[in-house]
Amino acid sequence: MTAGPLLSVTDLVVDFKTRAGNARVLDHISLDVKEGEILGIVGESGCGKSMTALSIMGLVPNPPGKITSGSIKLGDQELVDMDIEALRKIRGKEIGMIFQEPMTSLNPVFTVGEQIAESVRLHENVGAKAAHARAVEMLKAVEIPEPEARAHAYPHQLSGGMRQRVMIAMALSCRPRVLIADEPTTALDTTVQAQIFDLLQNLQDETGTAIVLITHDMGAIAELADTVAVMYAGKIVEKGKVDRVLSHPDHPYTKGLIACVPHLSANPAAISERLMEIPGVVPALTDLGTGCAFAPRCSEVITKCRTDSPRLFETQPEHKAACWVAQKEMT
């Protein structure tokens, strides 16, 4: 394993022009993923987690969106401002992506085998036969029963869980170095979700692919990720090792995200009747003030929070939070 990060995002800023003004969708995002590591990105809808994935893939819709500044490095290749042809060689080959909805992201008029073979032939100089063989091999790797027969099936003939396996097979067919999974199991049942998680984990153990897992579910982060970044209103508000962040969250938003979900408990009689609430809603990105974006919903807010936006700072080695209160407690 190499020590340096495989994928490195530094101070990434993405702006969207809207009728209501400029919306800063990503505000100085910095992330590192090492080989063989799973990075989880978690947050509510509209916090920018999917936009982070799209930026890495070079798929920010332009216009209205634009990468204003910052850098995205894969190994030592800079992806921001790379020309479209070069980027196409990287997408699918070096960076694979799995989307949330396996029904709409597969082409209904081609068999799944053809679709996997297509991505192989796009990136590698192989013939139709070899590509098909690879497709079958990939279907086998994602534990689809009777892969030879299923390669000739159309997407509508497969269940949701099977389709998501096909998506994973397609994303991994060119053995990418980084796999981005954007809410890969949100549309699936819990028991199938558990199967997909196992599959991702096993494939990673075998290939060492780095995975960026985007989710709104803290439970999924706990079970799958090594490191986690919590996003709110386009910013990373806390990041660190999963065990540490979940057991000792420093940012009030992270604390709220963990506490407001009714988690299964071994002792249900002891459950308190009310859940902890995060009051209010996510602010509009067009009228963020100068202060911390979370301040209006925060239970621990102090005067400084309303005027100055906190930067990420280290509360522990490898654990950072962007919160004045947490910083105050440190010093």
Place this chain on the structure above:
Amino acid sequence: MSGAQAKPDIALRVEDLKVHFGGKKRFFSGYANTVHAVDGVSFEVPAGKTFGIVGESGSGKSTTALAILRLAPITSGKVVLGDTVISDLEKEELRSERSRFQIVFQDPYSSLDPRKRAGAIVREPLELMKIGTLKERDEKVAALFVQVGLRPEQQALFPHQFSGGQRQRLGLARALSTRPELIVCDEPVSALDVAIQAQILNLMADLQKQLGLTYLFISHDLGVVQHICDIVAVMYLGQIVEQADRVSLFTNPRHPYTKALLEAVPSVHQNKRNRRERIRLVGDPPSPINLPKGCRFASRCPVAEARCHQEAPPLLEKENGHQVACFLA
């Protein structure tokens, strides 16, 4: 929390409910290709309590809810609300009883008429049921807005001007407007962000306490069900496989399907290392058209025996109110 009462009032009783869809008529043997969406479901919901139905997609939980509301055709069986047999009512009779049972839908974006103002949406049931005078309706709607945590002046807004959580509050206000005996909630929080989920769940609990509401709560999220329900039924392929009060079900699940379902839920109390040691279900549920002969769960069951593939286990009571349909439990 009635305590001293020997037998609590039953708000809703469902007896051997079956909902079958479609199928070509055959000359001798009934219908071919029939989808057995709900296949013999019986349960009772005590007044003032929350009865949860959990299951994966295709388990028939939503169809059960719709059949109770008479929004899906009942093939056979009985639905009794209070002392009225809802399943026997037709047309005008049914319409006049509809104020007694209401629904809160899953998707607050598609379940509110985008061209109607919020006030009119909440008011509509009162008008359809001809409840109160015009003035009383005005007052009632304003009071409902306050009750669900909205401001009365927000009546003039259109649905698109509300956030997802606020829209679900509107859905609740609309359901509450006729003071129903039963509110069916079909995945009321699964389309919402986690932080908003907590707000709506707390609101539902508060309203139940204030107004003594009875909820039939349909969900696939075991965490939510554990939090809000008093009694829980687990459905698999159109049948209840286990039913018990909340504490008993979650501390002592007996059916292998319930166990597997509980193990599959990702939780912040877990981590990467212990995740792998848990039991996993393989494959998908069988088709509700060609149902297996024995236990419907046998093909995915980690402990199934020969008998399970031959005979269907009945739902039997094991200990005070804990019912399980499994030979091995």
